[in-house]
Amino acid sequence: MSFPRFQAAAWDEPLVLELGRPGRRAQLAPEVEDEVALPLADLLPAGVAREQAPALPELSEFEVQRHYLHLSQMTLGMMGVNLFGTCTMKYNARVNELIAARPELAEIHPGQPLQTLQGVLRIVHAFEQILCELSGMDRFVFQAGGGADAAYTHACVTRAYHAARGELEQRTEVITTIQTHPCNAATAAAAGFDVITLPLGPDGYPTLASLEAAVSDRTAALMVGNPDDMGIYNPEIKRWIELVHEAGGLAFYDNANFNGVMSRIRGRELGFDACMYMLHKTFGAPKGGGGPAVGAYGCSAELEPFLPRPLVTRDDATGSYGLETAAEAPQSIGKVREFWGNVPVVVKAYAWTRALGAEGIRDAADLSVLANNYMDTRLAQVRGVARSNPQVTQHRLEMTRWSLAQVLEETGVDVHDISNRMVDYGVDAPWLAHEPWLVPEPVTPEPGELWSKEDVDTWIDVLERVIEEAYADPDLVKTAPHSHPIAQVDASRVDAPSQWATTWRAAVRKGVVPGGPRGAAGAEAPA
Amino acid sequence: MTRTAHPYMANSAPALRQELLDAVGVSDPDALFEQIPADHRTRHAFQLPPALRSEAQLQRHLRTTLAANVSCEANLSFLGGGVWQHYVPAVCDEIAQRTEFVTSEWGTPASDLGRNQAWFEFASQLGELLQLDFAGLPVYSWGCAAGHAIRMAARISGRREVLVPATLDRERLAVIRSYCAPPQMADHIAIVEVATEPETDALRLADLEAKLSSRTAAVYVETPTGLGALEPNGAEIARLARAAGAETIAGVDPLSLGVIAPPGAWGADIAVGPTQPLGIHMNCGGGVGGFIATRDEERYARQYPTLQVSIAPTRVPGERGFAMTLFEQSSYGRREEGNDWTGNSVYLWAIVNAVYMSLLGPQGFADLGTTILRRSHDAARRIGALPGVEIRFPHFFKEFVVSFDGTGRTVAEVNAALLERGIFGGADLSADHPQLGQSALYCVTEVHAREDVERLVAALAEVTA
Numbered sequence: 008m009s010f011p012r013f014q015a016a017a018w019d020e021p022l023v024l025e026l027g028r029p030g031r032r033a034q035l036a037p038e039v040e041d042e043v044a045l046p047l048a049d050l051l052p053a054g055v056a057r058e059q060a061p062a063l064p065e066l067s068e069f070e071v072q073r074h075y076l077h078l079s080q081m082t083l084g085m086m087g088v089n090l091f092g093t094c095t096m097k098y099n100a101r102v103n104e105l106i107a108a109r110p111e112l113a114e115i116h117p118g119q120p121l122q123t124l125q126g127v128l129r130i131v132h133a134f135e136q137i138l139c140e141l142s143g144m145d146r147f148v149f150q151a152g153g154g155a156d157a158a159y160t161h162a163c164v165t166r167a168y169h170a171a172r173g174e175l176e177q178r179t180e181v182i183t184t185i186q187t188h189p190c191n192a193a194t195a196a197a198a199g200f201d202v203i204t205l206p207l208g209p210d211g212y213p214t215l216a217s218l219e220a221a222v223s224d225r226t227a228a229l230m231v232g233n234p235d236d237m238g239i240y241n242p243e244i245k246r247w248i249e250l251v252h253e254a255g256g257l258a259f260y261d262n263a264n265f266n267g268v269m270s271r272i273r274g275r276e277l278g279f280d281a282c283m284y285m286l287h288k289t290f291g292a293p294k295g296g297g298g299p300a301v302g303a304y305g306c307s308a309e310l311e312p313f314l315p316r317p318l319v320t321r322d323d324a325t326g327s328y329g330l331e332t333a334a335e336a337p338q339s340i341g342k343v344r345e346f347w348g349n350v351p352v353v354v355k356a357y358a359w360t361r362a363l364g365a366e367g368i369r370d371a372a373d374l375s376v377l378a379n380n381y382m383d384t385r386l387a388q389v390r391g392v393a394r395s396n397p398q399v400t401q402h403r404l405e406m407t408r409w410s411l412a413q414v415l416e417e418t419g420v421d422v423h424d425i426s427n428r429m430v431d432y433g434v435d436a437p438w439l440a441h442e443p444w445l446v447p448e449p450v451t452p453e454p455g456e457l458w459s460k461e462d463v464d465t466w467i468d469v470l471e472r473v474i475e476e477a478y479a480d481p482d483l484v485k486t487a488p489h490s491h492p493i494a495q496v497d498a499s500r501v502d503a504p505s506q507w508a509t510t511w512r513a514a515v516r517k518g519v520v521p522g523g524p525r526g527a528a529g530a531e532a533p534a
Numbered sequence: 535m536t537r538t539a540h541p542y543m544a545n546s547a548p549a550l551r552q553e554l555l556d557a558v559g560v561s562d563p564d565a566l567f568e569q570i571p572a573d574h575r576t577r578h579a580f581q582l583p584p585a586l587r588s589e590a591q592l593q594r595h596l597r598t599t600l601a602a603n604v605s606c607e608a609n610l611s612f613l614g615g616g617v618w619q620h621y622v623p624a625v626c627d628e629i630a631q632r633t634e635f636v637t638s639e640w641g642t643p644a645s646d647l648g649r650n651q652a653w654f655e656f657a658s659q660l661g662e663l664l665q666l667d668f669a670g671l672p673v674y675s676w677g678c679a680a681g682h683a684i685r686m687a688a689r690i691s692g693r694r695e696v697l698v699p700a701t702l703d704r705e706r707l708a709v710i711r712s713y714c715a716p717p718q719m720a721d722h723i724a725i726v727e728v729a730t731e732p733e734t735d736a737l738r739l740a741d742l743e744a745k746l747s748s749r750t751a752a753v754y755v756e757t758p759t760g761l762g763a764l765e766p767n768g769a770e771i772a773r774l775a776r777a778a779g780a781e782t783i784a785g786v787d788p789l790s791l792g793v794i795a796p797p798g799a800w801g802a803d804i805a806v807g808p809t810q811p812l813g814i815h816m817n818c819g820g821g822v823g824g825f826i827a828t829r830d831e832e833r834y835a836r837q838y839p840t841l842q843v844s845i846a847p848t849r850v851p852g853e854r855g856f857a858m859t860l861f862e863q864s865s866y867g868r869r870e871e872g873n874d875w876t877g878n879s880v881y882l883w884a885i886v887n888a889v890y891m892s893l894l895g896p897q898g899f900a901d902l903g904t905t906i907l908r909r910s911h912d913a914a915r916r917i918g919a920l921p922g923v924e925i926r927f928p929h930f931f932k933e934f935v936v937s938f939d940g941t942g943r944t945v946a947e948v949n950a951a952l953l954e955r956g957i958f959g960g961a962d963l964s965a966d967h968p969q970l971g972q973s974a975l976y977c978v979t980e981v982h983a984r985e986d987v988e989r990l991v992a993a994l995a996e997v998t999a
Contacts, residue, residue: 082646
């Protein structure tokens with residue numbers, strides 16, 4: 008085993024509000040000609056002018072550039088090894104970033120005449136066809152600004168579907184499972200539904216009996232992921248969908264964990280009425296620390312009338328592309344977000360599917376599941392590491408959840424400590440688990456198809472080494488990190504009103520800036 | 535797998551794949567999918583377009599396909615209405631492309647330090663512009679921010695009605711309608727329109743007073759409005775709302791705040807608005823994002839649906855780090871019991887927004903606002919001087935309503951003729967706002983030079999003659 012020697016960049020970088028000197032400039036506005044340069048008093052109605060300038064920093068252009076380059080260097084991202092589970096971390100092809108930055112995409116307006124948008128419409132339309140192929144659904148829409156927003160879209164479509172049948176007052180409940188992503192429960196509730204959450208059964212997924220007990224004429228929809236974040240596939244899902252359909256509800260497939268089953272199953276063939284893909288993760292567009300994102304929402308022809316608009320259309324006679332607006336779709340839910348969606352993310356996802364093709368997509372699924380099973384064989388031998396739901400002995404899909412409860416019990420070192428220590432080796436923290444934690448001290452790595460066997464080995468070696476450290480020198484782990492620009496953050500008080508500060512002005516006013524303000528613009532900030 | 539490896543997949547080289555298969559002890563990856571019952575597996579023969587495995591082929595395909603678009607750099611554009619053409623400084627583009635940020639995940643407060651600091655600087659600088667001291671990470675769009683803010687106000691007040699201007703942008707209103715739920719739902723929030731003044735687009739105070747009641751959770755008011763007009767009575771609106779026990783939610787364009795009074799100064803309780811003007815390309819409308827900010831009071835802080843970054847101490851005295859605050863009230867923390875929901879949003883762009891605000895600084899915002907006011911007012915004055923053409927609202931920031939009623943031409947006709955001349959005319963308002971007749975919303979910003987305005991005016995003179 009060899010361990011990466013790692014030392015993160017440590018710039019001791021002040022906040023941008025503490026930098027600069029009065030009078031410096033980083034951008035100048037174009038000036039207007041003298042005869043147009045009317046005084047503001049002639050251009051603004053009385054009483055609306057700003058009186059006190061905002062306390063923003065005053066820097067030269069290079070100083071701003073250097074500051075944010077320093078901050079980027081103090082962000083690990085995927086510069087080391089990052090097997091962040093539930094997110095299907097992929098290579099984010101640089102060529103896609105360069106294409107998206109071209110003015111033919113970056114500098115177009117959604118309100119342009121359609122004949123000037125034929126290139127982007129063609130790509131969105133072609134990508135919709137690709138997702139229809141992969142899922143078996145009949146239509147896709149890209150308006151949702153993330154996976155959670157696609158779940159919300161489904162909750163809105165569910166309202167409209169039942170309203171059209173005169174059953175909305177009656178159908179007040181959405182059923183989900185405890186291992187389905189929290190956004191499903193949350194968006195159903197935000198759309199006004201009561202949420203029923205099914206617990207896990209003895210086989211690692213909820214029992215059919217628990218679903219039967221929950222389904223009724225109040226059921227509006229089932230919102231469920233499969234496989235779950237433990238890599239366990241619910242083999243009864245077709246029966247689940249039948250039960251929900253028999254009761255008059257809709258079945259929504261949260262395909263967040265699509266990577267392992269790409270091209271092996273199609274949601275529509277299982278009976279699902281609608282589904283969601285995360286284009287910013289599963290389809291090769293970057294996560295960006297949390298967006299810009301797209302939750303691609305697909306559905307059956309029966310639900311198409313309720314989709315948010317616009318939808319992209321193609322005139323087969325002329326080969327030209329257009330948009331169908333809400334005005335042409337009286338049953339449409341309208342909008343969940345302005346315009347058509349994060350179009351550059353759609354273009355990047357399209358580019359990813361074109362780079363791989365059908366065979367490449369199947370290879371990606373195979374390699375993801377293969378790499379995870381390789382991890383399984385090695386992790387099973389690491390001291391203190393236990394596979395979740397050990398009674399499920401079959402091979403897991405693209406990720407497996409592990410428990411480090413034994414390590415905590417025997418050393419007092421918990422998974423947060425382990426995460427903090429792993430980053431000392433340039434391996435970014437693993438995903439643990441969504442709330443609530445059913446598996447104690449959870450860790451959920453996902454190697455995907457991107458990372459090499461050597462990277463996966465490094466990750467496992469580092470985990471093993473950190474666990475050895477936990478047994479030999481627990482304080483070393485509990486006080487980690489030691490190779491980063493800052494020590495372990497003490498978040499114990501940030502939920503106290505007197506201590507939290509989400510802005511510099513609040514932090515200065517409350518006196519909670521560790522070490523005190525360092526001067527410059529921000530010191531004059533409080534108002 | 536006899537072909538060459540795929541560049542995106544390290545283990546796709548045949549021998550390396552075999553190494554993994556051997557280590558796992560299976561001869562075919564299919565054996566690893568044993569959990570999936572046979573009758574779940576598809577027999578579909580996937581019909582996908584052929585693979586473009588080489589980057590050169592892929593780049594050519596994307597580039598030539600997108601070449602069918604006509605950009606707002608190629609044509610002269612006056613489109614706005616929710617996404618606007620502003621100059622994006624080169625440093626914004628550089629930072630937006632930094633692979634550390636582009637690929638960042640959810641590490642530890644130390645391994646994410648730079649990104650978390652950039653997020654804190656986003657909220658901090660926005661707070662300075664708005665004169666408000668609590669802000670969350672951005673949501674999907676301005677409309678989504680307004681929707682969440684209305685739901686925050688409903689939770690705070692226990693009331694279920696929101697007053698909005700009758701001329702509210704229809705795109706934004708459609709999003710707000712989704713967030714307010716249909717009347718059949720128990721948590722429905724009724725949207726009540728307040729009349730606006732036909733001469734200024736300002737909220738009609740008498741109508742506001744008449745509609746404010748013990749049912750009113752919030753008054754939603756914008757400046758500039760969806761039709762570009764500046765609202766002169768913000769403080770009075772906030773006073774009336776407060777007297778009725780309602781929150782005031784202000785929708786503002788952050789780019790205007792170097793010259794226009796910030797919502798925190800005139801008494802707004804919650805501010806929302808777009809983040810796209812702060813250094814994000816239009817991206818065919820995919821550039822939108824939204825912010826939510828308030829005073830730093832528990833009453834508001836505990837209703838945020840977003841994630842928030844707080845400055846925080848570390849184990850080392852005097853050392854700074856950052857941590858999520860009030861995470862437990864989010865949907866990540868409490869599933870359906872959390873405030874609305876959150877998830878991936880436009881967080882990379884929050885970093886770019888921070889860069890943009892740092893680049894402009896206080897004088898940059900003042901100068902830019904001044905240039906936009908001057909340029910747009912000059913354009914409006916010249917356009918309004920054309921026979922039969924009228925500017926509807928005299929006080930505006932960067933967008934203004936042009937009525938073509940007196941020319942006998944429809945906006946569709948005018949815009950079609952402008953397009954022949956390489957110009958994207960203002961957005962057609964005739965369907966969304968029929969009371970304005972044949973009117974268009976023109977957007978003029980710092981990207982427009984004097985010759986652009988002259989070219990537009992000359993073209994309009996021709997096509998309306």
